[in-house]
Amino acid sequence: MRPAYSVVFLTTLIGAGQGLFVAAFMAEAVARLAGESVPTTFLVRASIGIVALGAGGLVASFFHLGRPERAWRSAAMWRTSWLSREVIALPAFIALAAAYGLLHARGHGGTFLVGLLALAACIALFTCTAMIYACIRFLQEWASPLTFVNFVLMGCASGFTLAAALAAWQAPALLAPFTTGAIALTLAALVSRVASLKRNARLQPRSTTQSAIGARGPDAVQKSRGFTGGSFNTREFFHGVGAPGMRAILAAFLALAFVVPVALIVAGRDGAGPWLALAFAVQYTGLVAERWYFLADARHPQNLYYQSVA
Amino acid sequence: MDTSAPRTQAKTTTCYMCACRCGIRVHLRDGEVRYIDGNPDHPLNHGVICAKGASGIMKQYSPARLTQPLRRKAGAERGAGELEPISWDEAMSMLTDRLARIRASDPSRFALFTGRDQMQALTGLFARQFGTPNYAAHGGFCSVNMAAGMIYTIGGSFWEFGGPDLDHAKLFVMVGTAEDHHSNPLKIALSKFKRSGGKFISINPVRTGYSAIADEWIPIRPGTDGALLLALTHELVATGLIDREFVARCTNAGYLVDLDEASERHGLPMRDAAREVEFPLYPQNHWWWDEATDRAVPAHATDATPRLDGEFMLEGKRVKPAFALLEERLRECTPEWAEAITGIPAVRIRRLAHEMGTVARDQAFELPIPWTDAWGTRHDKVIGRPVAFHAMRGLAAHSNGFHAIRSLAILMSLLGTIDRPGGFLHKAPYPRAVPPSAKPPNGPLAVKPNAPLSGPPLGWPAAPEDLFIHEDGRPLRIDKGFSWEYPLAVHGLMHNVIANAWRGDPYPIDTLMIFMANMAWNSSMRPEEARRMLNDKDANGEYRIPFLVVCDAFQSETTAYADLVLPDTTYLERHDVMSLLDRPISEFDGPTDSVRVPVLPPTGQCRPFQEVLVDLASRLGLPAFTNADGTRKYRDYPDFIVRWETEPGSGVGFLSGWRGTAGDRSLKGEPNADQWARYAENNCVHHTKLDPSMQYMRNWNRGYLEFARDMGFRKLDNPLVIQLYSEPLQHFRLAAQGRRPGRQPPEHLRERVAKYCDPLPFYYPPLETQAIDRDAYPLAAVTQRPMAMYHSWDSQNPWLRQIHSHNYLFVNPLTARAQSIDDGGWMWAESPWGRVRCMARYSEAVEPGTVWTWNAIGKAPGAWRLAPDADEAERGFLLNHLITDELPQGGARISNSDPVTGQAGWYDVRVRIRRAGADEPEMTAPAFAPMPALPGTRSRTPAWIAYFAGRKKST
Amino acid sequence: MTQLALVIDLNVCVGCHACVTSCKEWNTSGDAGSLADLMPYGKDPSGTFFNRVQTFEVGHYPETQTVHFPKSCLHCEDPPCVPVCPTGASYKRAEDGIVLVDYDKCIGCKYCAWACPYGARELDAKQKVMKKCTLCVDRIYDEKLPERDRKPACVLACPTSARLFGDVHDPESEVSRAIRERGGYALMPEWETRPANQYLPRRESAPCDPPTPSSSSPR
Ligand SMILES: Nc1nc2c(c(=O)[nH]1)N[C@H]1C(S)=C(S)[C@@H](COP(=O)(O)OP(=O)(O)OC[C@H]3O[C@@H](n4cnc5c(=O)[nH]c(N)nc54)[C@H](O)[C@@H]3O)O[C@H]1N2
Ligand SMILES: Nc1nc2c(c(=O)[nH]1)N[C@H]1C(S)=C(S)[C@@H](COP(=O)(O)OP(=O)(O)OC[C@H]3O[C@@H](n4cnc5c(=O)[nH]c(N)nc54)[C@H](O)[C@@H]3O)O[C@H]1N2
Ligand code: SF4
Ligand code: SF4
Ligand code: SF4
Ligand code: SF4
Ligand code: SF4
Ligand SMILES: [Mo]
Secondary structure (H helix, E strand, C coil), X not given: CCCCHHHHHHHHHHHHHHHHHHHXXXXXXXXXXXXXXXXXXXXXXXXXXXXXXXXXXXXXXXXXXXXXXXXXXXXXXCCCCHHHHXXXXXXXXXXXXXXXXXXXXXXXXXXXXXXXXXXXXXXXXXXXXXXXXXXXXXXXXXXXXXXXXXXXXXXXXXXXXXXXXXXXXXXXHHHHHHHHHHHHHHHHHHHHHHHHHHHHHHCCCCCCHHHHHCCCCCCEXXXXXXXXXXXXXHHHCCCCCCHHHHHHHHHHHHHHHHHXXXXXXXXXXCCCHHHXXXXXXXXXXXXXXXXXXXXXXCCCHHHHHCCCCC | CCCCCCCEEEEEEECCCCCCCCEEEEEEECCEEEEEEECCCCCCCCCCCCCCHHHHHHHHCCCCXXXXXXXXXXXXXXXXXXXXXXXXXXXXXXXXXXHHHHHHHCHHHEEEEECCCCCHHHHHHHHHXXXXXXXXXXXXXXXXXXXXXXXXXXXXXXXXXXXXXXXCCCEEEEECCCCCCCHHHHHHHHHHHHHCCCEEEEECCECCHHXXXXXXXXXXXXCCHHHHHHHHHHHHHHCCCCCHHHHHHHECCCCEEECCCCCCCCCCECECCCCCCCCCCCCCCEEEEECCCCEEEECCCCCCCECCCCCEEECCEEEEEXXXXXXXXXXXXXXXXXXXXXXXXXXXXXXXXXXXXXXXXXXXXXXXXXXXECCCCEECCEEECCEEEEECHHHXXXXXXXXXXXXXXXXXXXXXXXXXXXXXXXXXXXXXXXXXXXXXXXXXXXCCXXXXXXXXXXXXXXXXXXXXXXXXXXXXXXXXXXXXXXCCCCCXXXXXXXXXXXXXXXXXXXXXXXXXXXXXXCCCCCHHHHHXXXXXXXXXXXXXXXXXXXXXXXXXXXXXXXXXXXXXXCCCCCCEEECXXXXXXXXXXXXXXXXXXXXXXXXXXXXXXXXXXXHXXXXXXXXXXXXXXXXXXXXXXXXXXXXXXXXXXXXXXXXXXXXXXCCCECCCCCCCCCHHHHHHHCCCEEECCCCHHHCCCCCCEHHHHHHHHHCCCCCXXXXXXXXXXXXXXXXXXXXXXXXXXXXXXXXXXXXXXXXXXXXXXXXXXXHHHHHCCXXXXXXXXXXXXXXXXXXXXXXXXXXXXXXXXXXXXXXXXXXXXXXXXXXXXXXXXXXXXXXXXXXXXXXXXXXXXXXXXXXXXXXXXXXXXXXXXXXXXXXXXXXXXXXXXXXXXXXXXXXXXXXXXXCECHHHXXXXXXXXCCCCCCCCECCCCXXXXXXXXXXXXXXXXXXXXXXXXXC | CCCEEEEEXXXXXXXXXXXXXXXXXXXXXXXXXXXXXXXXXXXXXEECCCEEEEEEEECCCCCCEEEEEEEECCCCCCCCCCCCCCCCCEEECCCXXXXXXXXXXXXXXXXXXXXCCCCCCEECCCCCCEECCCCCHHHHCCCCCCHHHCCCHHHHHCCCCCEEEEECCCCCCHHHHHHHHHCCECCCHHHCCCCCCEEECCCCCCCCCCCCXXXXXXX
């Protein structure tokens, strides 16, 4: 597939936002259990960050549409379409996160309840986003539980890294849990991402030129796709990056999204805010590369029909 | 819905996105073309349409349309495309003055050559009336071998004159055909044939298009079909799988041939001087040797059966039946011999021959149709032999094509499939005499100032006396047609006109008028040379070809070289006729002609070339176009079409339908003023269905022969005996051997004429193969017609060019890998005459000794109003750069054409291929300077279009 | 329940592209129109087409089969492209099984195109909405057209009548019979989209004799 940057930013931004929320809300939850409290400023600032990231993702998503002015229509088919469901889940999550921050800011009660609802929305959103890809059965690289696991772990990892950075300023007490969490989640994400890479490398495409045209012989080869210029099908489904390029991008995101951030977090463990901020910036960049790779990596069966010009 | 809303209307006319001429319905909405579909009530295409026909909209609204007459700017170079608009009045008077001057001095200094049109009855008449012999259409570089090879044998031919009867055939063998003129009808017939269980065999070095759906594909090396066909005939004769009775009665197989070495009629059939003959032009006074009575009897005697073998004495001379001579010729032509030449295994050749022979014999059938033959014998049935053939340029476009096609015609004749159900069927006005009676002018006196030509410029020579030469043998036509170099050049040699005129050989000309031909590009061999010659000046700075007039509808490559450009209408904007006097759309079962009527107003100042010719002829006062008092005779082209007759009062004119003052006569009758209206009301077509008794065996069918004479298809009604053994060719050979009184070829041509004017078919390697180092150029290179493109003219059609915006050279992987050329990689193809850089495409569907590409896809930058960096200019290429129009011969040069007919040897070119260097630009070569937009074409072409006819939907 | 569809006979298709351009000309001025063409006179021209005719080669010389392969929306009975559509612009008609796009609802998110394994959908570059074969729904029910013309443009155009049109749920229809008798098959059965369009295979051809290696040229 040819990755759309709108989609890359949508999924990475909201992922980080969701992760940040999970971090913040878990902090509050754990604190409540321990009868302690989390500094409000932290929770408010975090909420602002969550809303900003969510909104950023929302904005990015509009760039994906041919007819953005009609975007409102896209909630209609929530019964069948994961995309439609995401369209509902995302604003819901943003709204609840905003309410969560607002309640804290105003010092109202009920934050925990709203937080629980936001958490539900957050999980729903993770599910929708992942399922948009995982539900297309013939995009075999995507059609796997690992897609969901990866989206969750990477979102949370980047969220926790950001939370740690914030904590360095706002809530030093939370540094330890957040950095440990960030490191743990990043390593977990690495493991599951590598697992999905391994799986995809082993994949046997179920569709072949034979099944595409129903040819008897084993050695069917396309000579002409039927036109010599371009078409939507040749633009949308081919990323046009050669194997070496893909390998470079793979190496880059493994380093930037996982290895380097862990090192930086370790470096900033004892409160060096800049290091942690840098860790998030690097990790986010890495995740952008990862998401690009994730999208590009899928070999669409339609491409069998667009192999040769003559 | 818009198809029905009152603002939409449908008009019928005839398509001209190609020469097939299907009936179409043009649906208009608010005066714009909504869509074009096939006319279900049309006999040719029965409602279907093709990729081109369905894209007519984009042709009509093309930005490359020429919309006003143009003149080359004073001082501008030809080819620079610097032209300026002028008015029609200026253009016409400029032209009239010039042509009048030429006509008053030496009419042959005006040359008129036309390309893809099918209005040769009019253009030919104009040339004849003007008095110039220098006229021809594209046939010479197209498929004249097909026409000549078959018409000189059976009096009819494939192409537009006859075809395979797939309704009755069981076995269909297609040789060297990709698309052909009979585009939709052949496709319709082919699928019907396959679905009714017929077996379809394709003989072709390449497997695409039709060949793709063949039940059997027989790859063959280009230029070797003659050998295959002779070997097949050898097998049929050897195994006795021939229709002896048909061969004996309907061909000249039994004619006794004079073998007396001393005789000046050596090798000619003996004639009975004593017998009085019905048709002096085609005297039927030959001899047979009767089997029963074992003596010579008049040929075709109803009670006799001719011996086809043996040797006899007649009038004191050694004689043999023509068939015996053919048999001797075939003796050497074994399948093993052919295998070495064609690459087709001998076993397969044997099996193929056996299959043809047994299907023709064992699956023969009868139609209960009574008819009477030319010799008066009544028959109560017609016999069908269900083996049909079709062939086109794969056979024709070689310098050995004439004899290859003669071989095919003879094979078909021996199988007994000529004008019989299930075999080959003629289309009116064919069959014609073998050869037809029309002759070209035959000497310098034919051309006189201010006078029409003595006869039609083109004809059918039967002997050296019919050649159009000076007494010393020098050619009299600018293209050297009908000279000793190409005695049977029945369609002329358009591909040599530019070079000859440039060289002033045989003589210089003043004005060259080109209509509907892109001679500066895809219809020239070595277009770079042609372009140089068109732009070349002599010592005193005058152009070697002083005046060039181009009539075209689009900004072709050639328009850049014109001194005067006449903007034509499109097929949707003009009247036009597909006349029985020319190349009609006749069906097997009867004469059919059709017309075009305007469905849209002309664009800009466009004027139909038909109108221009009638106007020009009137201004020049050409007799046929002027009244006795010198006034203009015809108001316009439609008026001319209605009123003109072959002879005053003949009742035969351009159109066969609704003749007679009451409009109730077909084929023959007084002119009818309402004729156009009747055609318009009747799907623009008129079909005369022949009585079944006249639908078959027409070469020898008395009823039909008389009908054809009465309707003016022919002058006589003599039987058209198949010439297995060609008398005309033997006349030329005798002259070359100096055995015959009268005209003799110049010394340097004696050997050539004697060799190639062989009364019996034979195989020889193409002239080019003989002239070059074969091992240095190991591969044959050919082109094919893409079904979705018409020559050069569809590159300005956005829908069609998306299918073929550039082309690849198809190479068998074995061949490509041997040169380490990658699939899709850049490569060079080099011939002794030129080289092109292009992209390779591996293909398992091409014979490894052959490479091929689609024809006419590459374009000069800027031409056709395409962007200079369009695919056509940067990645598309012409094979023409590799093909030569002339071959070295001794010190001199000779046209790269068939030595009998002058057919251009397009498919004889041989090449070597190599990988292009990594440092080379990924661009086709040779490259050409961009061509500017001509005035009147759309100055800026849009970056996108979203065509929607008429007012937008209110949604 | 009716399921209209095309059945394409690869045994007679000669790859002429008549179905391609007649589809384009009908639809660009029809309900689905206009269909944009980018760079119509320039480099890499590209446009919206509902039907493409492709060429494949099967086997090795000289046993090569050249297969011309027309491809348009297959109007799947279980169309993955429909449920994924967030707006409901993509839908499958209950009455005749035609899969359509409502161009007024479509937001051009391309998700349905991702969800079509056959590459049958094309986003119109100018209108920015998803388009595809409509089975000429604006022809086949048009009472004002003569009965004979109430068929898809590509079907009427096809010179070899390789394109059969009808109800594949009616066992007696021409298309159902063709599928039964000629071994009609579906594309990419592995995805269980149950395409309504089916293809009729090539009739097996006679094998050829061993070729003699092609020498350099005719002797
Ligand atoms: N390499 C190679 N070269 C070949 C061939 C081949 O097989 N291989 N084939 C040869 C053969 S058989 C032929 S017939 C020639 C054909 O070659 P040409 O005779 O040159 O035919 P086209 O290129 O189709 O078009 C000629 C001109 O007709 C113009 N035209 C189109 N419509 C109209 C109209 O309505 N009115 C007027 N006045 N002009 C119009 C076009 O703009 C174009 O400039 O090519 C020959 N060249
Ligand atoms: N769509 C479309 N239709 C057209 C035209 C067009 O440009 N486009 N042009 C029209 C014109 S002007 C003409 S003359 C006709 C020509 O009609 P065709 O003769 O069908 O046209 P070509 O493409 O020249 O086909 C030549 C075929 O012969 C094969 N061939 C080449 N050399 C040999 C050989 O030595 N032996 C054998 N057995 N086969 C050989 C080639 O592979 C090719 O398949 O088409 C007409 N119809
Ligand atoms: S075959 Fe030729 S005449 Fe017939 S529809 Fe196609 S382009 Fe027109
Ligand atoms: S129109 Fe018919 S024959 Fe031509 S490509 Fe389409 S399906 Fe094949
Ligand atoms: S072919 Fe593609 S677009 Fe058409 S119905 Fe099937 S899945 Fe949908
Ligand atoms: S592109 Fe249009 S039809 Fe396709 S899924 Fe999006 S909204 Fe639906
Ligand atoms: S059915 Fe109509 S829309 Fe579909 S491919 Fe054929 S012509 Fe195009
Ligand atoms: Mo031609």
